[in-house]
Amino acid sequence: MIDNGRAHKTLTNTPLPNKAWLRAPATRALAAVTALAVAFGTIAPTTRTAQAQDAASGMRTIRDTEIEQLMRDYAQPILKVAGLAKQNVRVVVLNDRTFNAFVMDGRHIFINAGALFDAKTPNEVIGVLAHETGHMAGGHLARLREQLATAQTASVVAMLLGVGAMVAGARQGGGGGDVGAAAIMAPQSAIMRSLLAYVRTQEDQADHAGAKFLQETGQSPKGMVDLFKRLSNESLFNTRYIDPYMQSHPLPADRVAALEALARQSPYWDKKDPPELQLRHDMAKAKLAGFLEKPDTVARRYPLGDHSLPAQYARAISAYRYGDLRSSIAQIDALIAAQPSNPYFYELKGQAYLEGGRAAESIAPLRRAVALSRNAPLIQIMLGQALISSNDKAVAEEAVEMLKNSLIREPEAPDAYSQLAMAYGRKGDLAQADLASAQAAFTRGDLPTARQLATRAKTRLPIGSPAWVRADDIVNVKPTRN
Ligand SMILES: [Zn+2]
The missing domain is CATH 1.25.40.10 (Tetratricopeptide repeat domain)
Structure with missing residues (x-):
């Protein structure tokens, strides 16, 4: 059902009806695309005005009652078992056809329209939300900020600007290793390696937490595994185009295998969506x-x-x-x-x-x-x-x-x-x-x-x-x- 010739360009430049359904103004908290870029905010704090954020991000949200209600119904049980029910966490759908989902603060989970297009079942989206909730519950962003605060500011800025491209470069090479890291200058490479190791640890933690939330809500972890498998396979064969999700969520084969082994132990593995x-x-x-x-x-x-x-x-x-x-x-x-x-x-x-x-x-x-x-x-x-x-x-x-x-x-x-x-x-x-x-x-x-x-x-x-x-x-x- 999903066409395989996924368009490279996003739809954010397409003229859209200026009505309540699809509206241009970005939400206030949008400053950056990937979880890594979030940390940038600690180095150059941005203002909280909508104007500045909009200019910085250019991201567009999709506002629609039907879709927002569905996202709430997907997310609420997970947020509840994660102990986040009282934080009024909102799932925000972004008008972008690439596959991406990320958290930037304790109040929002962002998911691209492209991820909803790609998801064959509710369970796949719920799996992604469970993983992202794992990041939120683990306080990963706050800790990443702390980690970065102790590093040299200038080199961290340079590194953060380059990290997305580098990870993408490594993926495009088809390997799971540090292909792109060779291009990084010596003083930064050490920070880079430790940062990537840190990101990898967070991913494993979010996978574990996500699988746990799914089990506690009596839902199958299969959608999460299926989706991650599909994404990591696509990135091997599609060198022209890498989803932003792959840049902030490296999915090497061993990570997917570890998740699958864990997930298959769930008594709900075969449970289907209603x-x-x-x-x-x-x-x-x-x-x-x-x-x-x-x-x-x-x-x-x-x-x-x-x-x-x-x-x-x-x-x-x-x-x-x-x-x-x-x-x-x-x-x-x-x-x-x-x-x-x-x-x-x-x-x-x-x-x-x-x-x-x-x-x-x-x-x-x-x-x-x-x-x-x-x-x-x-x-x-x-x-x-x-x-x-x-x-x-x-x-x-x-x-x-x-x-x-x-x-x-x-x-x-x-x-x-x-x-x-x-x-x-x-x-x-x-x-x-x-x-x-x-x-x-x-x-x-x-x-x-x-x-x-x-x-x-x-x-x-x-x-x-x-x-x-x-x-x-x-x-x-x-x-x-x-
Ligand atoms: Zn993640």
Whole structure:
């Protein structure tokens, strides 16, 4: 099902719909791609502003209620047995077609859309999440920082910049050894060797921890083993292209063999994913294909003769994305007929109408999607946008309530603040409109604009009111320095 000619380029440069589904702003914590590069932050501390992080990373997150809910359901049992349930760890899906997954702090597990595409079963993704949770539970990043803090700063910087390429070089050579290390100058080679040994130790620890978490949750470790095997085999034969995961997670044959020997002892080795979870997994992949792939690729992957729900889903999404709204709506209606209480089919119908310039018709399906999803904030934001785009003054108040509600659970969504500003504008409430615009600018990281708008909002708000206090907070924010 996955095409083997995996594209070298990522999709981050592809123009994407500027809607709640796929949105450009990167999450705040994104600064670097690999776990190794994370350590760079300890040497040149970066500011915590969204602006700086976005500029540094250029990474794009995929925001989608259906996929995020699936990731939560995959991760929660693992996080619980790892003792991390209370840390509110989020799985963030990145819009990148390469295979990668990594942790950078104690709050996020990052996984590329490419890894979800590659995973044949839920169990494979759960295996990757278990391994990454092993890094998190082991405090590996913090320890790597300590290790690096004692090394010479300049050489460590040089080394970190080169390490990804070097590991890739060694892999490309087909061997598991230090082929690339020969190219490193003498004083750095010692640090490099100890760092790689250290990374290797962490990988073994994360494998062990991951296998343990899977056993404690009654899940099979087979997916993790299968996936690692596939990745290490691919890297031997595909010299043109190396997944970033391989750079930060060296997978020599002996590591995979050791993991397999351990994993086969699990009483759950042969346990299969429940069919309903497999279906959700296949639907998530179909959705990613529909939104991220070109129509001919979708047609090849999901040919017309395939009447499965995932195939219908992918084709319906592709049809609306490439301008055939009429056909798309007919296909979505067929999906709704098959699963009348699936909120994401109504969400899709609303999104197709909204982006097709028919906002008034998007309202009813989006209201249904909000209700069926029990007020999923990202769907609320889309409904808010639909209500405003419909140009019906009578629904401005509903839009304000919807957007305010969504912001309680998505407090860093600039889109929601921009829409809220428009909704207040419709109502003629200019003070609140200014405040919401200031918050939108602030969330985007545009502090000068945020201050300017907040200053104006203050002149229009009753002094000391909650809204005035919020505006005053924005005016008085100190910029963080690099
Ligand atoms: Zn790892």
